[in-house]
Every structure is written in C-alpha cells, then in structure tokens.
Amino acid sequence: MELVDIGVNLGHRSFAADREAVIERALKSGVRTMICTGTNVRGSQEALALSGRRPGVLFATAGVHPHDAARCDNTTIAALRSLAARPAVVAIGECGLDFNRDFSPRPVQVEWFRRQVALAKELELPLFLHERDAAAAFLEVLDAERPAPETVVVHCFTGDAPTLQQYLRRGYNIGITGWICDERRGQHLRALVKQIDRTRLLVETDAPFLTPRDLRPKPADGRNEPAFLPHVVHAIAACRGEAAVELAAATTANARRVFPRLGSG
Numbered sequence: 001m002e003l004v005d006i007g008v009n010l011g012h013r014s015f016a017a018d019r020e021a022v023i024e025r026a027l028k029s030g031v032r033t034m035i036c037t038g039t040n041v042r043g044s045q046e047a048l049a050l051s052g053r054r055p056g057v058l059f060a061t062a063g064v065h066p067h068d069a070a071r072c073d074n075t076t077i078a079a080l081r082s083l084a085a086r087p088a089v090v091a092i093g094e095c096g097l098d099f100n101r102d103f104s105p106r107p108v109q110v111e112w113f114r115r116q117v118a119l120a121k122e123l124e125l126p127l128f129l130h131e132r133d134a135a136a137a138f139l140e141v142l143d144a145e146r147p148a149p150e151t152v153v154v155h156c157f158t159g160d161a162p163t164l165q166q167y168l169r170r171g172y173n174i175g176i177t178g179w180i181c182d183e184r185r186g187q188h189l190r191a192l193v194k195q196i197d198r199t200r201l202l203v204e205t206d207a208p209f210l211t212p213r214d215l216r217p218k219p220a221d222g223r224n225e226p227a228f229l230p231h232v233v234h235a236i237a238a239c240r241g242e243a244a245v246e247l248a249a250a251t252t253a254n255a256r257r258v259f260p261r262l263g264s265g
C-alpha cells in the first residue's frame with residue numbers, strides 16, 4: 001500500500017520532539033508522501049522549510065486558515081504568492097470558512113477566502129479548503145470565483161448529505177479523515193462516503209488531530225500521526241465495500257493528479 005497523506009500538520013508543536021521518528025514510521029507504514037498543512041504565513045513558511053529536509057517526501061501548502069483571517073494584512077497575499085513560487089508548495093490553503101468556532105469575524109473570513117481563491121486561480125494551483133458549518137457562504141465564494149473544479153479539495157469533509165451533494169455536483173475532490181472511525185459522531189459519514197466517486201476521493205490524517213477512535217492499541221499520548229493513514233483507508237474501504245489496496249491505489253493516483261507538483265512518485 002502506497003499512500004499520500006494530503007493533510008498533516010507536521011509543524012505542530014506536539015511533533016517537535018520526535019518529528020523524524022514520526023516521518024520514519026509513516027514511511028514504514030506505506031505513507032510515502034505527506035503534504036504539510038500551512039495555516040498562516042508563518043506556518044506555511046515552516047511547512048515549506050520542513051519539506052526542504054525531505055525532498056520528494058514532504059510537501060507544503062501555503063495559506064491562511066479562516067481562524068487566522070483576522071490577522072491578515074496587505075502583505076499576506078504577496079507573502080503567499082512568493083511561497084507558492086517554490087515547487088514544494090503544492091496548493092494554496094488551508095483556507096476557507098469556519099462558522100463553527102468563529103475565531104475571525106465572518107465577513108473577514110469571507111474576504112480572505114475570496115482573495116486566496118483568486119490567488120490560486122492566478123497561479124493555476126489547487127486549493128486545499130476548510131469548511132465547517134459554512135457551506136452556503138463557502139459555495140457563494142466558489143461559485144463567484146469559479147476555480148476549475150478538479151483543482152478544488154474540500155479537506156476533512158464532515159458535513160451532511162445535501163452539502164456533499166453540492167460539492168460532488170460541482171466536481172470537487174473530497175478529503176476524508178479518521179473522523180469516519182468515530183462510532184458516534186462519524187456515523188453519518190460512513191454512509192455518505194459511498195456516494196463519493198472513486199476518482200474524487202482523497203485521504204488524510206489531519207495529524208496530530210482526529211486520532212481514529214477505534215485504533216488498538218490506542219496511542220499513549222492520544223496523538224494522531226501519518227502512520228495511522230492505512231487504518232483510515234481500511235475503514236473507508238470497509239464502508240464502501242471495496243478492497244483497501246485498490247482504494248489506496250486510487251486515492252494515491254488521485255492525489256498525484258490533483259496536486260501535480262507531487263510528481264509521479
């Protein structure tokens with residue numbers, strides 16, 4: 001099984017002490033490629049710096065998460081543009097809208113989401129997107145800016161059936177995490193994941209967050225890591241009634257198609 005983890009927060013402080021060991025375990029488990037999520041300008045710079053230590057294995061995104069939108073200023077887009085000039089930066093993001101926690105005012109989130117979508121279009125780069133309890137406003141931005149649908153990745157999808165249908169109808173790609181392994185809050189997702197066309201499905205851990213709840217043994221520190229991605233793939237495959245190896249191969253091919261800067265591996 002050869003996998004691409006399209007969303008791992010390897011720059012997170014919880015990985016500071018043993019990041020190299022985490023990467024080694026991921027490689028041993030078949031996760032050959034990891035995209036380190038950038039959630040603000042500084043974090044994107046750090047993700048890019050990390051990727052430089054493992055060329056061809058680690059890649060980065062450059063973007064500002066909706067939580068951090070209120071800290072954007074008139075230097076932000078230029079900073080993201082210059083980061084995106086580096087070949088290891090495979091997408092603009094993580095950007096989008098989060099009306100669940102509202103850490104930044106909604107109109108500010110919308111404005112910086114819109115500007116990052118425009119930047120991705122200008123640079124012809126894919127979009128790594130976050131949406132939480134904000135589907136209507138999120139689609140309003142995307143329908144106005146019209147990025148090429150095959151370049152859009154809605155990461156960590158946990159929404160409802162009508163929202164998924166809206167994304168699929170537009171031809172967007174959908175990232176699924178270990179949320180699906182949660183026997184309580186992931187229940188609805190188990191049924192929904194069958195509706196995603198195999199060519200539109202991507203897999204991710206979102207580590208160190210979203211540790212699969214059914215992992216045995218449970219990690220002592222509760223921390224998620226990219227080496228657990230095969231577990232997530234097995235869970236998704238079981239929900240879809242597919243062979244895990246085939247699903248793995250399909251999601252890897254999808255990741256390489258959606259993020260051309262990953263190369264052919």
Ligand SMILES: [Zn+2]
Pocket residue numbers: 094129130131155156
């Ligand atoms: Zn997110």
